[in-house]
Structures are given as C-alpha cells and as structure tokens.
Amino acid sequence: MAWIVLLIAGLLETAWAAGLKSLSESFRLSLLFATAALMIASLAALYWSMRSLPLGVAYPIWTGIGSVGSVIVGITVFRQDIGVLGIAGVAFLIIGMFLISFETH
Incomplete structure (x- = not known):
C-alpha cells in the first residue's frame, strides 16, 4: 500500500509543478490555491x-516520479522541446528509481 501512496504522491508532485508553470504564465488566485x-x-x-x-x-x-512526470507534462502540455540528452536523462532517472526500489527487499 505504501508504494501505491508513494506513486500518488509523485503524481501529485507533477500536478503541482504544472500548476506552478501555469501560474507563471497567467496568475489566477484559484489556480494558486x-x-x-x-x-x-x-x-x-x-x-x-x-x-x-x-x-x-x-x-x-x-x-524521480515528479521529475519524469514534469518532463512528460512539459512536452505534452507546454510544448517543451526535448533532445537526445534529455531523453537519456529521463531514462537514467527511471533506471535509478527502479534500482533504488530494491533497497526495501
């Protein structure tokens, strides 16, 4: 159960990072809250x-979930460009998270 909650926490981190980006483009008090x-x-x-x-x-x-999620949202929602090095960086983050997860076994 802790792993599921951790996944949700990471997805929520991605969501608030996207909210901050949206705020930087157009401030709205409701979006701030x-x-x-x-x-x-x-x-x-x-x-x-x-x-x-x-x-x-x-x-x-x-x-890591927040970082990878933010890159994905940046590309898909905010039309951020990503090159080969960026893709490699995301791949290393995913591999690193996978390896770290074995520390609980």
Missing part, C-alpha cells in the same frame, strides 16, 4: 508512505 492544495496533498502522501518505506527509498522515488 489549487496548486497549494496539490503541494500539501503530495507532501501528506509522501509522509504516509514514509511510515513504511525508508527515507533513502521514498524520497528519491518521489522526486
């Missing part, structure tokens, strides 16, 4: 997952 709520929810889910998972596993995977 929604982004803040997503931040709080992401941290609450991370906290909950850390009750069962070690810090050295949960935190890097949370940030």
Whole structure:
C-alpha cells in the first residue's frame, strides 16, 4: 500500500509543478490555491508512505516520479522541446528509481 501512496504522491508532485508553470504564465488566485492544495496533498502522501518505506527509498522515488512526470507534462502540455540528452536523462532517472526500489527487499 505504501508504494501505491508513494506513486500518488509523485503524481501529485507533477500536478503541482504544472500548476506552478501555469501560474507563471497567467496568475489566477484559484489556480494558486489549487496548486497549494496539490503541494500539501503530495507532501501528506509522501509522509504516509514514509511510515513504511525508508527515507533513502521514498524520497528519491518521489522526486524521480515528479521529475519524469514534469518532463512528460512539459512536452505534452507546454510544448517543451526535448533532445537526445534529455531523453537519456529521463531514462537514467527511471533506471535509478527502479534500482533504488530494491533497497526495501
């Protein structure tokens, strides 16, 4: 269950990062509050997952999910360009998260 909550926490991190980007393009008070709520929810889910998972596993995977998710949202929603090095970087993040996950076994 902690792994599912950690995945949700990472997806919420991606959502609030996208909210911040949207705010930087067009400030709206409602979006500010929604982004803040997503931040709080992401941290609450991370906290909950850390009750069962070690810090050295949960935190890097949370940030990794948020990082990979932010790149995907950047490309698909905000039309960000990505090159070969960017793709390689995302691949290394995914491999790193996979390897770190074995620390709990």
